[in-house]
Every structure is written in structure tokens, then in C-alpha cells.
Amino acid sequence: MSSASPELISPRSSRVSAARRLARRNFRGKDRLFLAEGPQAVREAAGHRHGGQATLVELFATLDAAERYADIIGEARTAGARVHLAADEVIADISTTVTPQGLVGVCRFLDTPFADILAACPRLVAVLAHVRDPGNAGTVLRCADAAGADAVVLTDASVDLYNPKAVRASVGSLFHLPVAVGVPVEQAVAGLKDAGVRILAADGAGEHDLDDELDDNTMGGPTAWVFGNEAWGLPQDTRALADAVVRVPIHGMAESLNLATAAAVCLYASARAQRAFGGCRSVARS
Secondary structure, rough: OOOOOOOOOOOOOOOHHHHHHHOOOHHHHOOEEEEOOOHHHHHHOEEEEOOEOOEEEEEEEHHHHHHOHHHHHHHHHHEEEEEEEOOOHHHHHHHHOHHHHEEEEEEEEOOHHHEEEHHHHOOOOEEEOOOOOOHHHHHHHHHHOOOOOOOEEEOOOEEEEEOOHHHHHHHHHOOOOOEEEEHHHHHHHHHHOOOOEEEEEEOOOOOOEEEHHOOOOOOOOOOOEEEEEOOOOHHHHOOHHHHHHHEOHHHHHOOOOOOHHHHHHHHHHHHHHHHHHOOOOOOOOO
């Protein structure tokens, strides 16, 4: 074990207080900073840059975590972040989890202007409209990342991207792909349509079946999936904006799929169709 002593031992210190307040949305917005907890998120943050700046600006670590994750501590210092060795009770005070993992990073906001996403000619986009649960939002972001989506858009009616639960649920994917926030759903749909993207609204009561869409080869082009609130789905006015409202078929006895599962199915269906021969993500075949 290291003989070092923690430099931060009081939860009442100014540095700790400044970090702790980022658990609240109003302070996150004011400071344009958010918390990333745990080794996976901190590692991703340490290697990430946005707008020419390092994303990770400060890191709090217990002595045990500093030893266990010495490589992450080194990456944080290389990125220019201030690293503080802190007592366990200090980390517990900053953390928003029941069982802290000993690393809490303070990161700069990293959302991307919606106009920049459109300018990049996206081929697969997840639009979160009316998604209020932060765990769902983060998990859908993770699914979009895994499926190879080009971007995620959170509308102005959705949860805060930087909610600690959303950040944790993304499991580092927040740092992997562009995310636009606060975009009115009408603006998001109109902008994507103007960019040549087909809009599909995911809804259990949709008149189009996902299997049929795949069989009819309609999903090979640029596509944006619009996902709604898990409890009540998409409002009728949002459904009306889409080119098609698509349901995931239920072949068994399950009543429905939860939001994240349905999003994964839809995004992977598009990714597969786009990577097929002739799709917009087609790859060379040997």
C-alpha cells in the first residue's frame, strides 16, 4: 500500500463543494460541467477532447483507487486535469452512487450543435423525444453507439444529458459519438428530412412492422429513429412528423419491450440493412 496521505479530507472544502453541486442540473448548466464516475467513464473522459479542449478538467480519487487505476491517473494528468487524492468520505460525499468506485471526474460539457450533426450527413441517428428517465436515455445512447450510429439527438422535452444516472447508464458511450441537446422535435425532424434522412417513429402501435420493413428493403438509406417515453410512447403530433410509424413485432407472449430493448432492436435492424450490399454503409466484399 502507498504511504501517501489524501490531500482532501474534509467534505466541506471548497473544491469538494464545487464538485458536489454538479449533481444538480442548475449548477451543471451554470458551470457547464458534469460528473463522470467510475473507471470506465473517467478513462473515456481522460482520452476525450471536444472543441479543442480536454474534456476532463479535474479528478478526485481515493488512495486505493489511485493505486488500482494508476494508468487512469496518469492519463488524467497527461490530459492536464487536476488530480486530487481524497479521503473515502470525500468521494462518498461527491458521488451520486450508493457504492462509489473511488474515481469521480469533473468534465466539460461536450454536446454538439445540431447544425454540425446535419452538416456531417448522418446515416443513422437516434432521436430521444419525451424520454424523461435518465437511465433509459443513457442506455439508448449506449445502444446507438454499439449499433454504429452517427449521432444522438435529445429533444427539449427529454431528460438532461448530463444527469449522473444518464452518464452512468451510457457506460462511456457519451464520449464516443456526437450528441445534440435541447432541440425541439419539430426542428430535429425537419432538419434531418432536409438532410435526406428518413424518419421512423418507434411505437408499439405502429402501422408498419419492422420485419416487413426489412423484408421490403426499405431501410438501407439514411435513417433516424424517434423514440418516446417508455410509459406512454410518442404523442400523436410527434408520430405525425415521421415518414412511418414502426412497431417491433412481438412473436411470443410478452406484453411489450422496454424502451432500451426496443431501441437496440430498431437501431441494429437499420445498421444491418445499411451494411447490406447496396446500403449506404455497404462494405467491400471479398
